[in-house]
Amino acid sequence: MIRRIQHIGVAVRNLADAIPFYRDVLGLELVGTEEVADQKIRAAVFRVGESTIEVIESTAPTARWEVHREERGGDPPPLLRVDDAAAALSTRREGIRLIDETPRSGVHGLRIGFLHPKSTFGVLTEFAQEGDEGR
Numbered sequence: 001m002i003r004r005i006q007h008i009g010v011a012v013r014n015l016a017d018a019i020p021f022y023r024d025v026l027g028l029e030l031v032g033t034e035e036v037a038d039q040k041i042r043a044a045v046f047r048v049g050e051s052t053i054e055v056i057e058s059t060a061p062t063a064r065w066e067v068h069r070e071e072r073g074g075d076p077p078p079l080l081r082v083d084d085a086a087a088a089l090s091t092r093r094e095g096i097r098l099i100d101e102t103p104r105s106g107v108h109g110l111r112i113g114f115l116h117p118k119s120t121f122g123v124l125t126e127f128a129q130e131g132d133e134g135r
Contacts, residue, residue, distance in 0.1 A: 002080045002081065002082055002088075003080075003081040003082060003083065004050060004051065004080075004081045005051050005080065005081070006051065006052070006080060006081040006110070006128050007045070007051055007052040007053060007054045008051070008052075008053055008054070009053075009054045009055075009056055010053060010054070010055050010056065011056050011057075011058070012055055012056065012057055013057070014057060015033070015042050015043075015044055015055060015056075015057035018044070018055050018057075019033075019044050019055070022044070022046050022053065022055060023046070026046075028046035028047065028048060028053065029046060029047040030044060030045075030046055031045040031046065031047050031052065031108075032044075032045055032108070033045070034107050034108065035059065036105070036106065036107055037059075038104075038105075039106070040058060040059045040060040041056050041057065041058060041059060041107075042056070042057045042059055043055065043056045043057070043107050045107065045108060054107060080125070080126065080127055080128070081128055081129070081130075082127045082128065082129055083129060084129055085103035085111045085112060085113050085127050085128060085129040086102060086103050086111075086113075088113070088127040088129075089101065089102070089103065089113045089115075089127060095119070096115055096116075096119040096120070097115070097116035097118055097119040098113070098114070098115060098116060099113075099114035099115065099116050099124075100112070100113035100114050103127075103129070105131070106128060108131075109130070109131030110128040110129065110130060110131050111128065111129045111130075111131050112126055112127065112128045113126070113127050113128075114126050114127075115127075
């Protein structure tokens with residue numbers, strides 16, 4: 001069911017300051033940048049082989065990543081690539097708290113859904129399937 005690590009998320013305070021580090025210092029290919037208004041984030045996506053690093057900046061103090069950082073410290077969750085995000089969420093419902101009952105839109109057209117960290121040993125876990133527009 002889990003195909004590979006889709007991406008690793010890294011939270012930063014200022015995306016414009018972070019992009020040159022990942023692109024110029026680490027030499028990673030910048031795939032693009034995007035704002036996801038309903039998640040209150042801006043993200044830059046860098047290719048690393050078949051996976052990506054998603055560098056995320058909160059656009060509001062109430063953004064999930066900002067709240068997560070304030071409460072627990074650390075970065076956004078690893079994202080696990082699945083063939084069917086809805087199926088991955090539904091098969092994990094028994095005894096597992098969900099943040100998302102059904103998949104929703106994420107960066108680069110991915111369909112995403114989160115498992116609640118209270119059911120996953122304190123780790124916010126995200127499933128994603130490639131959306132209609134692909135990567």
